[in-house]
Amino acid sequence: MTTVSAVSSRKGRNVELGLLVFAVAIVALAYINVGVAVEGAIPPSLVAIGIGFVGITAAFHVTMRLRAPYADPLILPIATLLNGLGLVMIHRLDLANGRDLGESMALRQLMWSAIAAGIAIAVLIILRDHRILRRYTYLAGAFGFALLLLPLVPGLGVENYGSRIWIAIGPFSFQPGEVAKIVLAVFFAGYLVQTRDALSVAGRKILGLTLPRARDLGPILVAWMLSVGVLVLEKDLGSSLLFFGLFVAMLYVATERTSWVAIGLLLFGIGAWVANLLFSHVQRRVLLWLDTFSREALDTSDQLARGLMGMASGGMLGTGLGRGRPQETYFAESDFIIPSFGEEIGLVGVFALLLLYVLLIERGLRTAIGARDGFGKLLASGLAFSVALQCFVVVGGVTRVIPLTGLTMPFLSQGGSSLLANWTLVALLLRISDHARRPVPDPEAPNPVANEQTQVVKLR
Template identity: 65%
Template sequence: MTTARPSTVTSLHVRSGRLVELVLVLFAIGIVALAYVNVGMATRDALPTDVWWHVGIFAAFPLALHGVLRWRARYADPLLLPLATLLNGLGLVMIHRIDVARGLGATEGVASRQLMWTGLAVAMAAATLVVVRDHRVLRRYTFTAMAVGFVLLLLPMLPVVGQEINGSRLWVRVGPLSLQPGELAKIALTIFFAGYLVSTRDALSLVGRRFLGLQLPRARDLGPILVAWGLSVLILVLQRDLGSSLLFFGLFVAVLYVATERTSWIVIGMALFVAGAVLAWQLFGHVQQRVTLWLDPFAAGQSDQVAKGLMGLAHGGIFGTGLGEGYPTITYFPASDYIVASFGEELGMIGLFGILVLYGLLVERGLRTAIGAREGFGKLLAAGMSFTVALQVFVIVGGITRVIPLTGLTTPFLSSGGSSLLANWVIVALLLRISDHARRPVSERRQDPTKDLAHPREVAR
C-alpha cells in the first residue's frame, strides 16, 4: 500500500504597489511645497502666507486619485501618478513665480486658474478610471474615435467658435473658456490607430517585396500612412501649425512600427516627412520664417523670441540662478510655450535635465506597460500614448534649444493651459488602466469584453 504525497500548491503574490505610490506622491508634494516656499523667500524675503492653502488644495488632487486607484485599479503602475504629480506641481510653482514677477495677485494670476484646471484634469482622470473598467472596450469604438478626432481637429476652422492666436488657428472659444481641441484629438486618434493597426498588421507586416534589405509593403497597403501624411499636411496648411502636424504624423509612424516591427515603415515615414517639410518650406511663408529663426535666431528684422529663450538658458548656466532669482518674464510666453526656458534659467542645465529625466521615466513606464499588456490593442494603445508624450516633449524642447524649428506645442503638465492638462491626465489614466490589467493576477482578471483573446494568433503575441 502506497501513501500519496500531499501536493504542494503555491501561488504567486502580486504586490499592488499602492503603498509605494502613496509614499512617492507625498514625496512629490513635499518637493512642490519646498519649491513654493523657495519662490516666496527669494522674491519677498518671507514665507508665503498662502503656501499651505495652495499646497493643500494641490495635494488633495493626487491623493484623491490615489484613493480611486485603490478602489478601481489597485494593480496599476505605482510610478505614473507620482511622476505626473511632480511635473504638474513644478509647473504650478513656475507659473506662480511668473505671476509674482508680473505683480499679479492670487485672484488675477494665471496660477490660480491653472490650479483649477489641475483639479478638473485629475477629476477627468478619475472619471476615466471609473468609466473605462477595461481598456479593451475602447477597441469597439475604433472608427468612432477616428471621427471624433477629425471633428476635434476641424473645430478651430469653424467661423464662429474658431479663434486664431499668434498666426495659428488652434483654439475654440466657448463663452469665457478657450480650448485647444487638438490636445484631445491626439487621444482619439491614438485609439483609432491602435484599433485599426491591430486588425491590419498582418497584411502590413508580412506581405511585400524585399529591396535593399528592406521589406517594402504593397502599394495598396501604403494607404493608411498616406492618409496620415495627408492629414498632417492639411493641418499644416489650414491651421498653420507645424508642431501638431509633426506630432500626429510621428505618432502614426511610431505606432505603425510597433505594430509591424518593420524598419521599412520608418524609412517611408521619414521620406514622406522630409518631402512634406521641403514642400511646406517652399510654399508657406510662416514655415520659412520658422526655418530662418532656426538657422539664425539673431537675424535682423526677424522675431527675437528664439534669441531671448537662448539667452535665458545661457543666463541659467549649469546650476541656474535659483527659483525666484532669474528674469523669465523677459522671454515671450514664459508660462506657456517657453516655460522650459524659464526652468532652464532658474534651475540651470542640471535642473532642466532632471525634468527631462522625469519625462523619460514617465515614457519608460508607459512603454513598460505596453510590453506587459496581454493583447495587441493594449500594447499599441499604451505605446501610442507614451510616444505622444515623448514626441511632444521632443518637439517643444527641441524647438527651444534649436534642435528643430520652433513650434507652438505646450510642454505636458508644465505649461499653462487647461486643454493640455486635461489631455495629459487622461493619458496617464489610460496608462494606469492598461497597467492594472497587465499586472493583475490571472485569478482576478475579468473576461475579455471584446473577445480579442478568442484568436490564437492574438494569444501568441
C-alpha cells in the first residue's frame, strides 16, 4: 500500500502559471484584433487595460502559491480567460457606441474585476478551512433569504424593465441575488449534511419511482414556495429558477434519490404554469419565447429578435471580432453578451466559450468528489451547479430554449455584482480544492520532533 507524501504530491502551480500566461496572451491578441478591425490601429488603451489585467492575474497567482498551493490548477486560468474575453467584448461595444476613455465601460469592468479579485484573494487568505462555514449554516440561510427579499424594501429596491431585482444606494446599484446564490449554497450544504439521512429514507414506490415519506417533503415545499414568491413579488423568473434548481440539485447530491429531482421538476412546472395564468409579466415573457417574431411580440420587445438575427448573421465562423454590429441589440454588453459573441466569433466560437464553462463546472464537480468531508462535497457541488444553472438560464433564454430572464453570464457580462459573486465563488472552490488535494500525513512515517524528544528522555 502506497501513501501520499508532501514530497510526491503535485501542487500544479507551474501548470497554472503556464495556463495563465496563455490566457492573458489570448485576451491581448483579441483586444488588439478589435482595435485593428474597428480603428485600423492598435488601441491606445491596451497598455492601461493590459497592465491592470496582468496585475490582477499576477496577484491572484502569487496568493495561490502562498495560501492554496494544492488547489486545482485549471480553475483560475479558466475564470481569468472568461473575464478577459468579457473585457474584450465590452471594449468592442465601447468603440461601436462611440464612448471615449472617460465613459469606457471596459475600464469600469476592469475596476470591478480588480475589486472582485481582491475580495476573492481576501477570502483565500482569511478562510483557511472551508469547514468553518458550517458553523454559520442557519445564519447564512437567514442572510441569503434577506438578500433575496432586499429589492422589495421600499425606497431601496428599484424596478428595471419589469423585474425588481436591484437595490440602489445613491449612484450605486447592486443585484443582491448574485451574492445570495453563494450564501444559500452554504446554507443548503450545512442543512443537508445534517438531514440527509432522514431525507434518504424510502417511502412508497409509485410507477417504478421510490418517493420519499410525506413528512420529509417539508424542505422542498418550503424552497418551492420561496422560489414562487421571488417569481411573483420580484417578477424574476431567472432567480426563481436558479434558487430552486440549486436546492434540488444539492438535494439529489446529498440523497442520491432521483425521486427528489422528479418532485422538483413537477413542483416548478406547476408554479410556472400557475404564474403564467395569473401574472401579465410572465405572460409577456412566454409570448416573447413562443412567438418571438409576431407583431404582438415585436410591439412588446424586439430585443430577443435582434439577438437571434445577430447570431444568425454570424453563422458558423462569425463576422470576425470588430466586424459585426452587436451594438444594435439592447444590453449587448450584459444580458445579451452571448449573442454579441455569437455574431462576431460564430457558432464555433460560442461552443468554445461554452466548453470553457463546461470545464470550469467539471473541475468544480471533481473538487466535490475529492473533498474529504460531507459539507465540502455538497458546497463544491452546489457552487458548480449554480454556475451550470446560470449558464443554462442565460444561454437558454437568448436562444429560445426557455423564456428570457434577466440573469447575466458569469465573468463575461458587464456588471460589478456578477463579478463580485463569481470571483468569490471561484475562491471558495479553490479553498475546497486545496483541502481536498492536500496530502494526508502518513501516520506510519517517522516524526523527527517525537524522535528528538525520545532521545532527550533517554539521555536523561
